[in-house]
Amino acid sequence: SAVISQKPSRDICQRGTSLTIQCQVDSQVTMMFWYRQQPGQSLTLIATANQGSEATYESGFVIDKFPISRPNLTFSTLTVSNMSPEDSSIYLCSPRDRDNEQFFGPGTRLTVL
Amino acid sequence: EDKVVQSPLSLVVHEGDTVTLNCSYEVTNFRSLLWYKQEKKAPTFLFMLTSSGIEKKSGRLSSILDKKELFSILNITATQTGDSAIYLCAVRPFGGGATNKLIFGTGTLLAVQP
Numbered sequence: 121s122a123v124i125s126q127k128p129s130r131d132i133c134q135r136g137t138s139l140t141i142q143c144q145v146d147s148q149v150t151m152m153f154w155y156r157q158q159p160g161q162s163l164t165l166i167a168t169a170n171q172g173s174e175a176t177y178e179s180g181f182v183i184d185k186f187p188i189s190r191p192n193l194t195f196s197t198l199t200v201s202n203m204s205p206e207d208s209s210i211y212l213c214s215p216r217d218r219d220n221e222q223f224f225g226p227g228t229r230l231t232v233l
Numbered sequence: 234e235d236k237v238v239q240s241p242l243s244l245v246v247h248e249g250d251t252v253t254l255n256c257s258y259e260v261t262n263f264r265s266l267l268w269y270k271q272e273k274k275a276p277t278f279l280f281m282l283t284s285s286g287i288e289k290k291s292g293r294l295s296s297i298l299d300k301k302e303l304f305s306i307l308n309i310t311a312t313q314t315g316d317s318a319i320y321l322c323a324v325r326p327f328g329g330g331a332t333n334k335l336i337f338g339t340g341t342l343l344a345v346q347p
């Protein structure tokens with residue numbers, strides 16, 4: 121299975137600021153998904169990122185709030201912009217490999233004050 | 234509407250017991266079913282099933298898929314306290330544009346007592 125790292129693992133931020141989360145995979149993957157999981161709730165898909173194309177956002181999520189980059193097949197970033205306390209959550213990248221198995225990064229625990 | 238239902242919602246067992254977790258689905262154009270274990274933050278991949286009747290096994294965990302009856306089970310034998318976690322089932326359909334996103338069940342919370 122893929123080895124996935126996320127940075128930062130956790131952060132505490134002030135409202136109105138932005139945070140960029142990095143996801144690095146040790147092998148090339150076909151697709152990269154970004155999820156968030158708020159306390160006591162299930163995983164919610166934010167967007168899907170393919171290399172070289174615009175990310176596809178789920179209902180309720182917009183590019184201005186959650187811009188995503190995918191410059192190559194092993195790396196992606198998610199930015200949480202103009203944060204509010206409602207954005208406090210665990211953010212997870214989830215790469216899908218060429219065998220169509222889908223894994224999750226270790227997560228970034230974000231707290232917005 | 235596509236949906237994935239897991240049962241039971243929660244389960245408490247003692248070390249050494251065997252447990253069976255269930256996942257049923259109603260998904261158009263089924264492609265694969267995946268099982269994950271979630272402890273603290275991130276889900277850990279367990280199995281991906283695409284064909285009926287072929288058991289996948291890893292140590293004390295095993296899983297099988299029945300595409301006719303639209304369900305899968307995850308078995309854990311000789312449970313240990315380290316098996317305590319939320320077990321997630323997810324189904325991936327064909328189609329759906331470029332994403333083929335996973336449809337998750339609500340999970341089964343397993344607690345293994347010493």
